[in-house]
Amino acid sequence: MKMFEHKGYLGSIEASVEDGILFGKLEFISALVNYEGETVPELKAAFEVAVDDYLATCAEKGYEPETPCKGSFNVRVGHELHLAVAVKAKELGVSLNDFVRNALNQASTA
Structure with a gap:
């Protein structure tokens, strides 16, 4: 688009x-x-x-203009996926936030 x-x-x-x-x-x-x-x-x-x-x-x-996409959002993924991703991030030695950021980065440039 x-x-x-x-x-x-x-x-x-x-x-x-x-x-x-x-x-x-x-x-x-x-x-x-x-x-x-x-x-x-x-x-x-x-x-x-x-x-x-x-x-x-x-x-x-005197209002603060809204900023498009402030840089954070909540995603509900369910217990099993949350646990699996947390374990994978731990195995890789990165935070869950960095793991998800990297995955989103890769998906947005594919």
């Missing part, structure tokens, strides 16, 4: 065939920030304006 990127924020690229427009929203934050355009260059410009407006609005209101 292709996405726009501006100032560390990512935005989706969607199309409405019925309405003949392109649209998207900022991804990986809980605030709903959307944008639209008729062409890809228009959509990209609208995305950048949306990011800048989101950051300006946060500053005006």
